[in-house]
Amino acid sequence: MTGTEQDDLGLFTDLYQLTMLDAYLNEDMHEEAVFTLFVRRLPDNRKFLLAAGLDPLLELLENLSFSEKQFDYLADQGFSDQLINYLREFEFSGQVRALPEGTVFFENEPMVEVRAPLPQAQLIETLVMNQLHLQTLLASKAARIALAAGDKPILDFGARRVHGIDAGVKGSRAMLLGGIRATSNMLAGHHYSLPVAGTMAHSYIQAHDSEFDAFKRFTERFPDTILLVDTIDTIEGVKKVIKLAKQLGDEFKVKGIRLDSGDLGELAKQSRKLLDDNGLEHLDIVASGGLDEYKISELENNKAPIDSFGVGTGMGVSDDAPALDIAYKLVEYAGKGRLKLSSGKPVLPGEKQVFRETKDGQFSQDTIARYDEQLPGHPLLQKVMTKGKRLPSHQRDFEKICEHAQQQLQQLPPSIRTIEKSDSYQVHISDRLSDYQQQVTEQVKKGGTS
């Protein structure tokens, strides 16, 4: 089991969703609910997030179901026949409004709003949060890394340390959405038709008694490869590439070398000089090993002659911010606005819209408003699913999603796009939404005293 088969994913939920659902059925509480998914506070090292994971999530929702074995399990756990029969017939029939994938967003802004009968909207909470959290987290981290590298390609080498198979596959998609050029993960490459990259590891060199022989044999099978030069001694490794180039003459098609340890900036400079001095100006230098946006930025500032970067763990687990304070909160039930007053965890009630204003081609400020307001700027949330089916207008084409993400990132003000410390982006709450929040708060307080 790696993430279970798709038709069993109904049970990817917290026990309390099922107990609440059982109680809702018992109380005949089937009226429509609206839940809002949003990030309460950005991590210290983030000034924006990049929405990701929507299309894979909607695909899961369209197919969400349970297996017979799972029903037996629920019966063993003491759940009612009423609940089990409900789940047997379960088909998600709700509406989803969402930020299109690749849209940048900020704290407290609704990323997704689900409108569905209360038991349905409740049941899917865990899955919705889990999937959008993972993919938004990794797309956002990847965007920072891609921005730090400017025009230089980033390759995702994270499959070995990303948290599990699902994170490996969907994470690679999310990272490409964030601006990464290719992934080493073949399962992700196949499943999502992503560009893949990779050539050789140290083990290949190690398995040969001579590094030079290893280079030579590998290029016989893959002439236009990237040779890994740091298995024994980096500079000596580069010299062997030069020796091979001389030996092969016109047959030498190698495209570059990879450095994976040591002082990457200094080794890149020495390697570049050696290559150039020997007529190999056209060979690229790929650097990898413990890289992230901060290290890449430092290498770029020092003008290290590196042509592309392989980034693994730091990106794949979003190591400086491995989780987002994401929440999925009830904001309306049976036509009435809802919120909770738990300290430090404010909720904006009701269905909402976000209006984004642009000035001189750059985003200038956002306003979170009630869903039916008309405010200056561009409304961000779009209807993407009704009656449990994705709408034709919903963007599924991954290339277009990636283009949208790049356009969004280009429109971020430089102070938000940078990885340096700076001001945060301005997000307002509209007067009407603010009034409504006040009004619902009063109602809830009354419910707390009755």
Next chain:
Amino acid sequence: MTGTEQDDLGLFTDLYQLTMLDAYLNEDMHEEAVFTLFVRRLPDNRKFLLAAGLDPLLELLENLSFSEKQFDYLADQGFSDQLINYLREFEFSGQVRALPEGTVFFENEPMVEVRAPLPQAQLIETLVMNQLHLQTLLASKAARIALAAGDKPILDFGARRVHGIDAGVKGSRAMLLGGIRATSNMLAGHHYSLPVAGTMAHSYIQAHDSEFDAFKRFTERFPDTILLVDTIDTIEGVKKVIKLAKQLGDEFKVKGIRLDSGDLGELAKQSRKLLDDNGLEHLDIVASGGLDEYKISELENNKAPIDSFGVGTGMGVSDDAPALDIAYKLVEYAGKGRLKLSSGKPVLPGEKQVFRETKDGQFSQDTIARYDEQLPGHPLLQKVMTKGKRLPSHQRDFEKICEHAQQQLQQLPPSIRTIEKSDSYQVHISDRLSDYQQQVTEQVKKGGTS
């Protein structure tokens, strides 16, 4: 797609594993290789690790295969018929020696050693690392949290923010292995027969117009539940539980309350007093919301009257150390020891064994040795798989694995078991292994100059 179906997992590999494999086949390099999996350096906030994930991994290895669509994909990617035919017949036939799950270990100690024909051992690298990394990471984090809570139960509430479905399911197993009492994740509970826990969320309260009605209706369906009291005002919430107790009299079966926001220590004290003053001494207090081993330790030091802790994100993503510096390195091929000399990344060549000495019932020191040495102490690595099949002696029973983990943790010296800063555990390298490393290093340097 959530992690793909099991029979497609052969393709969960990095592209370079396949290019190397293609080259190995081209060069007829089928002799036996040994790869060692180990953690190079412990994260700053870890003084030990808890081995986890072995049995789920071995199950995957027994069943590893590819789908026809994947072969088409590989052909499209330019892979040779020779490679594709090899994968079509692929069946892992290697030997695995490993630390039993639940064994504590330290940096540089082999956790797993795989002996198999080189192409096989190479192909599985990405999967082996990914799976053991995830599960060891989360079991180790969970062990710290469980130790900080002493005898008080910890509940895993992390499903919503753990990185994807696979991490959610296998992670819950790993966290229970680390000492957590139960999980909220129903898919994990079902798949691995784990104890599950959970009652109600804020949304249930919010969906009712009155908090008191919500409590009352929920207890009609689930009389012996835990009521969540912080949706509106924590202390007022507790008072409503008391009101309900008075109203229901002998029918009141509620087992406890849950606090999920605010100053948990202070609110627990006030709640405890209110409950006790009203004859509800038997109600437990569960605390949750942003907890980890540091916060639990602080609450325990302040004698907060909390009976159990729900821990989510901090544990589920191992937030203070979201990745381990885990490596899977070629250490032997065709009967010869192998290593690489890349700076800062030392490798111990050849098959190895770890001997652990115990003094007064506590682990005192470990020695990493060659596999055939006989040294004082208990040898830790056991043969768990031969010819690609799990051995009958390999422990699959999850309860026994958990017992072993608890015994191991109890035998850790207090200075290693604590979450405070202190010395690290002593790990030596045997003289014979040290000599062998020297000898292989010389050989490899020769290979670097030839």
